[in-house]
Amino acid sequence: MKIGALAKATGTKVETVRYYEKIGLLPLAARTTANYRDYGSDHLARLSFIRRARDLGFTLKALSELLTLSDDKEQSCEAVDDIASRHLAKIDQKIDDLITLRSELDRVINACQHGTVGDCKIIETLAPRPLS
Amino acid sequence: MKIGALAKATGTKVETVRYYEKIGLLPLAARTTANYRDYGSDHLARLSFIRRARDLGFTLKALSELLTLSDDKEQSCEAVDDIASRHLAKIDQKIDDLITLRSELDRVINACQHGTVGDCKIIETLAPRPLS
DNA sequence: CTTGACCCTATAGTTACTACAGGGTGCATA
DNA sequence: TATGCACCCTGTAGTAACTATAGGGTCAAG
Secondary structure, three states: OOHHHHHHHHOOOHHHHHHHHHOOOOOOOEEOOOOOEEOOHHHHHHHHHHHHHHHOOOOHHHHHHHHHHHHOOOOEOHHHHHHHHHHHHHHHHHHHHHHHHHHHHHHHHHOOOOOEHHHOHHHHHHOOOOOO | OOHHHHHHHHOOOHHHHHHHHHOOOOOOOEEOOOOOEEOOHHHHHHHHHHHHHHHOOOOHHHHHHHHHHHHOOOOEOHHHHHHHHHHHHHHHHHHHHHHHHHHHHHHHHHOOOOOEHHHOHHHHHHOOOOOO
């Protein structure tokens, strides 16, 4: 299959496929006489894996570790579990941070009396407090 | 005050201060004879504003809109409220997305039986399902 | 035989910084 | 006076993960 078909099958943009190839995440494809990339089912499988992991928020770096690990079927999956667990911890942290941020922003917005900018509590909250 | 002092006073890195100047977020500073940047209280105020808004997750683009608006004290603060509210909506969306992602990742991790990579449910979940 | 959809490479742009490299300045100390 | 050190300067490149653009080649249908 050509790059457009592969991209469509995996929900990826064509440019992204080429980008993954360039950074070594996706192995080089065979070429047709017209120099078009020619993909097989192994490429499809790997790219699907990549997309799925990306959807779960894994970085490309973590992803290339996962791909390396997944190639050695005999190895203990401890390392895999570890990568995933650390990723989960990061997500939890991010959720906590966002919730904190949300409540502060909400407070700022609710203080707004909808007057002029001169009286705006939003601007006021962001502006520096007088130095003590 | 010199750039180091301004940076310290606002919890910013020196490079970041210069960066804000470069992109026009922070007005040009006066220079000493030695060509050092020389800041006054107005710069301190504006940089504090910038840092505070950044901590609340506003993008630099939204921020420069806020800064422009905050300069016109007579204007209605509707536009300010709008920027902040849209930002809040984005944060809510991000929180929702992360919570969904978190539960899926959690499910994947809990399926792990801690065997070999060949049996690994994490890898298996990421790998493509058979085409139907 | 030309039109349109697809493919190619290479490069630059995006966000919000951060990190050099390769210098100059200013003050205290030996 | 020299010298060491902290600080300052400019300019450029690197980060993550793509996306977009320029400038071209290929192929099948009408």
